[in-house]
Amino acid sequence: MQLAVLCAVCLLPGGLALPLPPEAGGMSELQWEQAQRYLKKFYPYDSKSRDVNSLRAKLKEMQQFFHLPITGMLSSDIIKIIQKPRCGVPDVAEYSLFPDRPKWTSKVVTYKVISYTRDLSHFKVNQLVDKAFAMWSKEIPLQFKRIRVGIADIMIGFARGAHGDSFPFDGPGNTLAHAFAPGPGLGGDAHFDEDERWTDGTSIGINFLFAVTHELGHSLGLGHSSDPNAVMYPTYEARDAKDFKLSQDDIEGIQKLYGNIYDFKKE
Ligand SMILES: [Ca+2]
Numbered sequence: 684m685q686l687a688v689l690c691a692v693c694l695l696p697g698g699l700a701l702p703l704p705p706e707a708g709g710m711s712e713l714q715w716e717q718a719q720r721y722l723k724k725f726y727p728y729d730s731k732s733r734d735v736n737s738l739r740a741k742l743k744e745m746q747q748f749f750h751l752p753i754t755g756m757l758s759s760d761i762i763k764i765i766q767k768p769r770c771g772v773p774d775v776a777e778y779s780l781f782p783d784r785p786k787w788t789s790k791v792v793t794y795k796v797i798s799y800t801r802d803l804s805h806f807k808v809n810q811l812v813d814k815a816f817a818m819w820s821k822e823i824p825l826q827f828k829r830i831r832v833g834i835a836d837i838m839i840g841f842a843r844g845a846h847g848d849s850f851p852f853d854g855p856g857n858t859l860a861h862a863f864a865p866g867p868g869l870g871g872d873a874h875f876d877e878d879e880r881w882t883d884g885t886s887i888g889i890n891f892l893f894a895v896t897h898e899l900g901h902s903l904g905l906g907h908s909s910d911p912n913a914v915m916y917p918t919y920e921a922r923d924a925k926d927f928k929l930s931q932d933d934i935e936g937i938q939k940l941y942g943n944i945y946d947f948k949k950e
């Protein structure tokens with residue numbers, strides 16, 4: 684599938700206090716272990732540069748993504764990023780490895796909400812999902828249609844822990860959601876961690892509109908953006924709900940895949 688292959692958790696032999704490698708940058712053992720797990724999960728592809736030290740290469744990739752000095756060593760800046768809640772999709776999209784970036788080829792793409800959160804009413808979830816789709820469809824010649832029965836291209840749902848796709852959620856915090864790039868089966872589907880506290884912006888928690896707009900970007904074929912203003916930025920930051928909209932970077936990305944809606948209308 685288009686989502687990353689998650690690696691098994693890497694554990695050091697218990698009780699054996701190994702000296703930390705220079706890449707640990709003088710951080711604590713706990714932080715170094717946290718960083719290793721994070722790098723393996725969100726930077727899963729081994730770089731072509733046969734760097735024997737793949738963790739150093741991954742650290743460099745991460746530093747490049749987040750516009751940090753590229754040292755290949757752990758730093759407090761990285762620790763700060765690691766501790767933020769975020770999307771479960773890696774920062775190096777798998778599709779960028781293939782010449783054919785997956786996208787929907789039909790003009791109408793169907794979607795369906797298959798399970799709900801206890802935190803918001805069904806009505807509210809449906810309304811916010813519609814709103815998120817509208818934000819994307821405004822920019823591209825693609826229509827989205829909600830269906831109530833049968834299998835939709837994009838199946839949207841909430842689940843906790845293991846939920847049938849080999850990318851189990853991790854309890855409150857950390858990974859908030861993930862989605863699959865366009866394709867059959869799981870392709871296009873978007874999953875939200877029911878162990879988060881979801882909100883429509885009227886209370887404390889993770890703003891569902893922000894999260895679903897981001898995940899639908901993946902469902903349409905976008906990877907993560909390193910532009911902090913982009914909806915497709917990988918970490919979650921509470922934003923002003925009133926001004927929430929796609930950034931220029933998101934719009935350019937999605938139009939690169941599907942073209943501009945105005946060009947389409949002229950035809
Ligand atoms: Ca979580």
Ligand SMILES: [Zn+2]
Nearest residue numbers: 770771772917
């Ligand atoms: Zn994401």
Ligand SMILES: [Zn+2]
Nearest residue numbers: 846848850874
């Ligand atoms: Zn899932």
